[in-house]
Amino acid sequence: MLNVKFDLPPFTEADAAALARELYGLDARVTPLPGEKDRNFLLTSARREKFVLKIANSGAARETLELENAAMERLAAQGVEGVPRVVPALDGGAIASAYDHFARLLTYLPGRLWAEVNPQTPEMRESLGALLGAVDRALATFDHPAARREIKWDLARASWIRDYLSHIEGGARRGIVERRLEQFEREIQPRLACLRRSVIHNDANDYNLVVDGAAVGLIDFGDMVHTHTVSELAVACAYAMLDKPDPLAAAAEVVRAYHREYPLQEAELELLFPLIALRLAVSAANSAYQKTAAPENEYLLISERPVWALLERFESISPEFAHYTFRAACGLPAAPRAAQVVGWLRGHAGEIGRVVEPDLREAVVIDWSAGSLELGNPSEYEDTARLTRAIRARMDEAGAQAAIGRYDEPRPLYAGAAYRMPANDGCEWRTVHIGLDIFVEPGSPVFAPLDGTVHSFADNAAQYDYGPCIVLEHQPAPGLRFWTLYGHLTVESLDGLYEGKPVRKGERIASIGNYPANGNWPPHLHLQIVTDMLGYKGDYPGSCRPSQRDVWLSLSPDANLIAQAAPGRLASNALTAEQIAGRRRASLGYNLSLSYRKPLHIVRGYRQWLFDAWGQRYLDAVNNVPHVGHCHPKVVRAGQRQMAVLNTNTRYLHENIVRYAERLCATLPEPLRVCFFVNSGSEANELALRLARAHTRRKEIMVLAGAYHGNTTGAIDVSPYKYNHKGGGGAPQWVRELPMPDPYRNQFGCDVRHAIAVLARRPASFLSEPILSCGGQVIPPAGYFREVYALVRGAGGVCIADEVQTGFGRVGSHFWAFQMHGVVPDIVTMGKPAGNGHPLGIVVTTPAIAASFNNGLEYFNTFGGNPVSCAIGLAVLDVIEEEGLQQNALETGSRLLAGLRGLMREHPIIGDVRGAGLFLGFELVRDRGTLEPAAAEAAYLVNRLKDHGILLSTDGPLENVVKIKPPLCFTAADADYLVDTLDRVLREDVLRK
Ligand code: PMP
Numbered sequence: 003m004l005n006v007k008f009d010l011p012p013f014t015e016a017d018a019a020a021l022a023r024e025l026y027g028l029d030a031r032v033t034p035l036p037g038e039k040d041r042n043f044l045l046t047s048a049r050r051e052k053f054v055l056k057i058a059n060s061g062a063a064r065e066t067l068e069l070e071n072a073a074m075e076r077l078a079a080q081g082v083e084g085v086p087r088v089v090p091a092l093d094g095g096a097i098a099s100a101y102d103h104f105a106r107l108l109t110y111l112p113g114r115l116w117a118e119v120n121p122q123t124p125e126m127r128e129s130l131g132a133l134l135g136a137v138d139r140a141l142a143t144f145d146h147p148a149a150r151r152e153i154k155w156d157l158a159r160a161s162w163i164r165d166y167l168s169h170i171e172g173g174a175r176r177g178i179v180e181r182r183l184e185q186f187e188r189e190i191q192p193r194l195a196c197l198r199r200s201v202i203h204n205d206a207n208d209y210n211l212v213v214d215g216a217a218v219g220l221i222d223f224g225d226m227v228h229t230h231t232v233s234e235l236a237v238a239c240a241y242a243m244l245d246k247p248d249p250l251a252a253a254a255e256v257v258r259a260y261h262r263e264y265p266l267q268e269a270e271l272e273l274l275f276p277l278i279a280l281r282l283a284v285s286a287a288n289s290a291y292q293k294t295a296a297p298e299n300e301y302l303l304i305s306e307r308p309v310w311a312l313l314e315r316f317e318s319i320s321p322e323f324a325h326y327t328f329r330a331a332c333g334l335p336a337a338p339r340a341a342q343v344v345g346w347l348r349g350h351a352g353e354i355g356r357v358v359e360p361d362l363r364e365a366v367v368i369d370w371s372a373g374s375l376e377l378g379n380p381s382e383y384e385d386t387a388r389l390t391r392a393i394r395a396r397m398d399e400a401g402a403q404a405a406i407g408r409y410d411e412p413r414p415l416y417a418g419a420a421y422r423m424p425a426n427d428g429c430e431w432r433t434v435h436i437g438l439d440i441f442v443e444p445g446s447p448v449f450a451p452l453d454g455t456v457h458s459f460a461d462n463a464a465q466y467d468y469g470p471c472i473v474l475e476h477q478p479a480p481g482l483r484f485w486t487l488y489g490h491l492t493v494e495s496l497d498g499l500y501e502g503k504p505v506r507k508g509e510r511i512a513s514i515g516n517y518p519a520n521g522n523w524p525p526h527l528h529l530q531i532v533t534d535m536l537g538y539k540g541d542y543p544g545s546c547r548p549s550q551r552d553v554w555l556s557l558s559p560d561a562n563l564i565a566q567a568a569p570g571r572l573a574s575n576a577l578t579a580e581q582i583a584g585r586r587r588a589s590l591g592y593n594l595s596l597s598y599r600k601p602l603h604i605v606r607g608y609r610q611w612l613f614d615a616w617g618q619r620y621l622d623a624v625n626n627v628p629h630v631g632h633c634h635p636k637v638v639r640a641g642q643r644q645m646a647v648l649n650t651n652t653r654y655l656h657e658n659i660v661r662y663a664e665r666l667c668a669t670l671p672e673p674l675r676v677c678f679f680v681n682s683g684s685e686a687n688e689l690a691l692r693l694a695r696a697h698t699r700r701k702e703i704m705v706l707a708g709a710y711h712g713n714t715t716g717a718i719d720v721s722p723y724k725y726n727h728k729g730g731g732g733a734p735q736w737v738r739e740l741p742m743p744d745p746y747r748n749q750f751g752c753d754v755r756h757a758i759a760v761l762a763r764r765p766a767s768f769l770s771e772p773i774l775s776c777g778g779q780v781i782p783p784a785g786y787f788r789e790v791y792a793l794v795r796g797a798g799g800v801c802i803a804d805e806v807q808t809g810f811g812r813v814g815s816h817f818w819a820f821q822m823h824g825v826v827p828d829i830v831t832m833g834k835p836a837g838n839g840h841p842l843g844i845v846v847t848t849p850a851i852a853a854s855f856n857n858g859l860e861y862f863n864t865f866g867g868n869p870v871s872c873a874i875g876l877a878v879l880d881v882i883e884e885e886g887l888q889q890n891a892l893e894t895g896s897r898l899l900a901g902l903r904g905l906m907r908e909h910p911i912i913g914d915v916r917g918a919g920l921f922l923g924f925e926l927v928r929d930r931g932t933l934e935p936a937a938a939e940a941a942y943l944v945n946r947l948k949d950h951g952i953l954l955s956t957d958g959p960l961e962n963v964v965k966i967k968p969p970l971c972f973t974a975a976d977a978d979y980l981v982d983t984l985d986r987v988l989r990e991d992v993l994r995k
Contacts, residue, residue, distance in 0.1 A: 009059060009060065010037065010039075011040075011058070011059055013100070013103075015032040015043065017100075018043040018057075021055065022055060025105060026089065026091055026092060028045060028107075029047065030046055030053070035054065037056070038224075039058070040056045041056075041057040042056050045107075052109070053107050053109060053110055054086065054110050056105065057100055057104070058103055058104040063148070066148050066151075068097065069149055070223040070226060072144070073144060073223055074086060074087065074088050075088055080136075082133075082140050083133075083136075084111070084136075084219040084220060085133075085137065085220050086109050087109040088107075090107075091105075091107070111212045111214070111219035112214050113214030113217070113219060114212065114213055114214075115211070115213075116209070116210075116212070116218070117208035119991060121946075121991075125216050126213055126216070127242050127255035128255055129217060129259070130206065130211065130256055131238070131255065131256040131258060131259030131262075132259040132262065133220055134220070134234055134256075134260055135259065135261070135262065135264035138200065138234055138264050142231075143200075145228065149201040150228050154288070155227070155237075157236065157277055157281060160183065160284050161186075163179065163183060166287045166291045167180055169287070169290040169291045175310065175313075175314075182276075182283040183283060185276060186280050189276070190276050190277070190280070193272075197231070198270070199228060200228065200231045202234040203225070203234060204226055204227050205222060205224070205225040206238035208242075208244065230277075232270035235256065235260055235266070235274060236274055236277035236278045237281050238256055239253040239278045240281040240285070240312075243312055244309065244311075245308045245311070247425060247426055248423075249312060250323075252426060253327075254327050254328060254330070257331045258332065265332075268329075268334070268338075271329055275321050275325055276321060282309050282312055282316070285306075286309050286310060286313060289302050293306075323553070330552045330556070335556055336556035337553075337557045339483075339534065340557070343482065343484045343533045343559065344559045346478065347559075353452075354563075354566065355449060356451065357448060357488075357564065357565060358404065358442050358447070358514075359403075359442070359446055359447060361403070361404075362440065362566060362568075363567060364402055364404070364568075365404040365405055365440070365571075366397060366402045366404075366571075367407075367571050368393055368406065368439070369408075371413065371574065371605075372412050372605045372615050372616065373576065373606055377415070379608045379635060380609075381608070381635070383414075386517045387517075390517070393441050393524050397441070403442070404440060404441060406438060406439065406571075407435065407438065407441070408438070409437065409560045409572075410434065410436065410555060410560070411434070411435045411574070413545070413617050414606055414613045416431055417431045420465070421433065421545065427950055428983075430618065431617065431619065432543065433545060434548055434551050434617075435545050436530065436545060436546055436554050436555060436558040437530030437544050438560070439528055439529075440527040441525065442525070442527070443525065444513075444514050445492070445513050446513065447510045448488055448491065448495075448510065448513065448527055449507075449508055450474060450508065450511045451507065452476050452507050453478070453504075453505070454476040454505055455474065455501075455503060455504050456472065456500065457473040457475035457535070458539035459472045459473065459540045460496075460540025462489075462521065462541050463519075465521065465522050467541075468528065469520035470519070471491065471540055471541060472491065472499065472511060473487045473532070473535070473540060473542065474486045474487075474488075474505060484532060485531070486529065486531055486532070486564065488512055488527060488529060489521070490514070490520035490523055490525070490527060491520065492512070492513040492514070492515045492520075494513065495511070495512035530558050531559050531560075531564060532558055536557070542558075548617075578615075579603035579615065597953075602620070607622070607628060609631040609634075609971050610623075610631060610632070611632065618951070619951065620948070620953050621952045621979065621980070622953050622968055623954050623967075623968040623972070623976075624955045624965060624966065624967060625968070626812065628969045629835030629878060629882075630881040630882060631971040633839075634877075636877050636880065636881055637840075637878055637881065639877075640877035641840060641877075644658070644874075648869050649869055649870045650868065650869070651862075652862075656869050658869045662677075663677040669818070671821075673849060674847065677846050678845040678847075678863075679842075679867030679872070680844065680866045681842065681865050682712070683832075684711070685712075686806065686831035687711045687712045687717045687806075688714050689845045690829045690831050691720065691802075692855070693851050693852075693854075693855050694766045694767035694769075694802060694828075696854050696855045697800060697851045697854035698767070702736050702737075702764060704737075704740060704767070704794065705720050705721075705737060705740070706740050706743065706770045706771075706774060706782075707722050707751070707959075708722055708723055708742045708774060708776070708777030708780075708958070709721060709722055709774060709776070710724065710775070710777070711804055711806075712806075720737055723959075738765070740757050740760055741756050742777060742959075743783060743786050744780045746913070746925065752786060757789070757790050762797070762799070766799055766800070767800050768799055768800075768802070771805075771806075772803055772820045772822060773807070773819050773918065773921060775957070777957075777958065778959065779916060779917050779923025779963055780916070780958075784823075786823070787823040787825045788824055791827075800828040802827060802829040803819075803820040803829070805818055805820065805831060806832060806833035810832075810878070810882060811882050811887055811891055811919075812891055812970065813895075813921055814889075814895050814896070814919025815892060815918065815919065828851060829845060829847045830847075831845050832845075832846070837871060837874050837878065838878045840871060842871045842874065887971065888919075888970075890972070891920040895920045897974055897978075898980065898981065901977060901978065902915040902924055902981065903915050905981060905985055905988060908985070908988075909994075910930060911928070911939060911988065911994070912926060912988075913933060920967060920968055921966075922965075922967070923958075923965050923966060925958070925962055926943070926962045926964065927962065928995075935960035940961065940962045942992045943987060943988070944956055944964060946990065947987060950987065
C-alpha cells in the first residue's frame with residue numbers, strides 16, 4: 003500500500019509561464035511552490051491576482067483529479083470560504099493537458115503554512131475547526147466514484163501498518179504503535195459501522211493549512227476519500243496537538259468550533275481520541291518505513307519527532323478523560339453517567355447516611371476562595387498548625403462542631419509547585435477544589451453513607467496529597483455505579499481493608515487523620531463523589547485546573563449531595579469578572595482604563611505575586627507601589643495595629659509623625675530637613691509647586707517633555723504627558739517645556755544649550771523626575787541635571803525632584819534617584835512606594851523654603867501625616883532596611899539588565915535597554931536605523947507575557963517602551979524566568995518581522 007516516491011513532472015518556471023499563457027490566457031510571474039505529488043507554481047498576474055498551477059505527476063489518474071475538482075466546486079457552490087476555487091482553462095475545461103501531464107489552475111490562498119506559524123493560537127484552532135465543519139457539512143451529500151478508493155491514509159484501513167511495524171526502531175516505540183493498532187482492531191473497527199460516512203478532505207495536516215491573520219485555509223485535496231466523517235477531525239486534531247504542552251486543550255478548541263459548524267454525534271466523540279492516536283500511529287509507521295527506504299532524508303527525522311513525542315504523551319492521557327473533554331467542548335455533559343448519578347442522589351437524599359458525627363446542617367463554612375478575607379497570606383498556607391487554629395477559632399466562635407470547605411472553590415492554597423500544570427501558554431495551577439472538606443476532630447469516625455464495597459485504598463503520603471485515602475464503590479440500583487472518596491484519614495484506617503470488602507451504610511469505615519500523616523493538612527475529611535474513576539486506585543484528583551473545570555465538575559458532582567450541609571451557607575456571593583466589568587461601566591467614570599485585552603480580576607497579592615479570582619498566580623514585574631512586596635505582613639500589621647488604636651489629624655501631638663519625618667530626613671542629604679505629609683504623588687507635586695512659588699514669588703515652571711506629575715489640576719498643568727495628549731488642553735502659558743533628554747532617541751534634548759533656550763525668564767522652579775517614568779524609563783545623560791540645576795538656580799529658581807516612582811532604594815545604587823546624578827534638589831516629592839499601597843505622599847524641603855511658605859496661611863491636610871499612614875511609612879522603611887531591598891534592587895536589577903542586554907543582541911526588535919536597579923525598560927523598534935517605534939508589537943508582547951503569567955506594561959510618548967519595575971523583593975529566579983519568557987515570546991512571528 004505504500005507508494006513512497008513520486009517523480010515530480012520535469013517542468014520549469016518558463017514552461018509554467020508558457021502553459022499559463024496558452025491554457026489560461028494568463029501573463030503571469032512564476033514562482034515555484036513545494037508539492038509532494040504535483041509540480042506546483044505560483045502565478046501572479048499583471049492585476050496581482052494569484053493562482054496555483056498544478057501539474058500532476060504521471061501516475062495521477064484523471065478521475066482522481068476530477069474528484070478533487072468536483073469537491074472544490076461543491077465547496078464553492080456552498081459558499082465555503084478558505085478553500086481554493088477551480089479556474090477553468092480557455093477551452094472551459096477544469097483539467098487541461100500539458101504534454102503527457104494533467105494541469106489545473108486553482109486560486110491561491112494567501113498566508114503562511116500552519117506548521118511555520120508561531121504561536122499557534124486558540125483562535126487559529128477554532129478557525130480550523132470551523133473550516134473543517136463547514137467543509138464536511140458541504141460535502142455530506144457529495145459523492146464521486148473516485149472517492150471510493152483504497153488509500154493508506156484512510157484511517158478505516160489502518161491495518162496495513164501491521165506489516166511495517168518492524169521498521170520502527172526501538173521496542174518501546176514499536177509497542178506503542180502496535181497497541182494503538184490492536185486497540186483499533188479490537189475496539190474501534192467493530193464500532194465504526196455506526197458512524198456517519200462521507201467524502202472528506204482527510205489531510206488537514208500542518209503543511210496543508212495556510213494561516214492568514216485569524217483565517218485558516220485548506221489546500222491539497224489529494225488524499226480525499228469516502229470514509230468515516232469524524233476521521234477528518236481526527237487528522238486535524240492530531241496535527242493541532244503536535245508540540246503542545248496541553249494537547250487535549252488544543253484538540254478541544256478544534257472540536258468545539260467544528261461541532262458549532264457541523265454537530266458531531268456522541269458515537270463519533272467516543273471514537274475521536276483513539277482515531278487521533280491511530281492517525282499518529284499510521285504517521286509514525288509510515289515515516290519509519292520511509293526512513294528505511296530513504297535513510298539519508300533528514301526531513302523525515304525532523305517531521306517524525308513531534309509525532310513520536312505526542313504518541314508517547316498519549317500513553318499517560320486517559321482515553322475516557324479525552325472523550326469527556328471533547329464532549330464538554332461540544333456542550334454535552336462531560337461524563338455521560340453523571341446526570342444519572344446526580345439524579346439518583348437527589349431522589350434518594352433521605353436514604354443517605356451521615357459521614358461524620360456532627361450535624362453538618364449546623365456547620366460553619368470556611369472561605370478558602372482566592373479572595374477570601376479569612377485566609378492568611380500564602381506564607382501561612384504551609385503552617386498547618388496555624389490554619390488548624392484558625393478553623394478551630396471559627397468553629398468555637400459559631401459554637402459549631404464541624405466546618406465545611408466548599409466544593410467548586412478556586413483556592414490560592416493550590417497555586418504552588420505540587421499543583422502546577424503545563425498549559426499551551428505558560429502554566430496553570432489546579433486550583434479548583436472538586437470535593438467537600440469536612441473539618442471535625444482528628445480521630446473522630448467516618449461512616450459509609452451508603453452500602454458499597456471497598457474499591458481501592460492507598461496512603462498517598464506526599465506533602466499536600468491525601469495521605470491515607472479510601473474509595474468506596476456503590477451500585478445502589480441496577481445499571482447505576484459511582485464511587486465516594488475519603489481522604490486525609492488515619493493510617494490505621496487502612497488496616498484490614500481489601501478490594502471488594504463489603505461495607506454497610508452507617509458502618510464506621512475510617513477515622514479522621516491528623517497532620518502531618520494526613521498529607522499535612524488541618525484535620526478534615528475530603529469527601530468526593532466520582533462518576534468515573536478513570537483508572538485511578540486509592541487516589542483521584544481532588545482539584546482541577548480552571549480550564550478543565552466543566553469536565554471535572556461532571557466527573558465529580560457536588561459532594562454535598564451526600565454531606566447535606568445547609569446549601570444556603572455554602573453559596574458564595576462573589577461577583578464574576580464579567581459582572582464587575584458591567585457594573586464598572588454603569589457606575590464608574592468612563593475614562594478609567596483596564597490593563598490587557600482580557601482584563602485581570604485580581605483578588606489577592608503577596609510579595610511579587612498577584613492572584614486572580616481563579617487562584618492563578620501572576621509574577622508582578624510592573625507594580626512599584628507595593629515596594630517591599632504586596633501585603634507585606636509587617637506593613638499590614640503596622641497599619642492594623644495603629645488603626646485599631648487611633649487615627650486622627652495633625653492638630654494633636656502624636657509621636658508617629660515626628661519619628662517618620664526624622665527617619666525620612668535621615669535618608670536625605672542636607673539641607674532637606676523639613677517634611678509635609680500628603681496623600682498621593684499628585685498632591686505632593688501640587689504642594690511642591692506652592693512651596694516653590696511662595697519661596698520665589700514667581701509662577702513659571704520648567705518641565706521635561708513627556709513627563710507626568712499627577713492628576714490634579716495643578717499637576718496636569720505641569721504634565722506634558724497629559725496636556726499634550728488627546729483630550730489635553732496644551733501647556734499653560736506659565737509652563738516651559740524642555741526637550742526630553744533621551745540619549746537613545748533625542749540627542750538634541752540632551753544638550754543643555756536647548757535648556758538655556760527655553761529657560762524661563764523668571765523661573766519659579768524646574769520640576770523633573772531623575773529617571774522619566776511615563777516618559778519611557780529614560781535616564782538623562784550624566785551631567786545633565788547638574789548643568790540644568792545650576793542654570794535654574796542661577797536664574798533664581800528652585801529645583802524639584804519628583805521621586806514618586808524612583809525613590810526608596812529602587813535604583814539600587816542610591817536610596818534616591820537624584821543621587822545618581824550628583825545633585826541635591828531644593829524640594830523632593832514622594833508617593834507611591836512610601837506606603838506600600840497605603841495612600842501616603844510626602845514633600846521634603848529646606849528650612850529656607852519652608853520658612854517662605856510659612857507666610858501666615860495655615861497649611862492643613864485632613865489625612866496627611868495621620869498616625870496610621872506614618873506607622874505604615876515607618877514599617878516600609880524598616881522592611882527596606884531589614885530585608886536589604888536596596889541591595890537586592892542593585893543585584894537583581896543588574897542581573898535583569900544583563901539578561902535584557904543579551905536579549906537585545908538576539909532580537910533586533912529591541913532597540914534599547916535602559917534603567918537602573920529595578921527601574922528598567924526596553925524600547926521596541928521596527929528598524930534600528932530609523933527607530934520606527936513598534937507600539938503595536940509592544941502591546942502584543944505585554945499581552946503575551948500576561949498569557950505566560952507575567953505582568954508588565956507599556957509606556958513612553960510612542961507607547962513602545964516596556965516597563966519593568968517590580969516589587970523590590972523580586973528574586974534572581976524571577977529575573978531569569980522573566981528573561982527566559984521574554985526570549986520565548988520575542989521569537990513569535992509578530993515580534994520577528
Ligand atoms: N509623579 C510621578 C512621576 C508619577 O509617576 C505619578 C503617578 N504615576 C505621580 C506623580 C502622581 O501620583 P499619584 O497617582 O499618587 O497621585
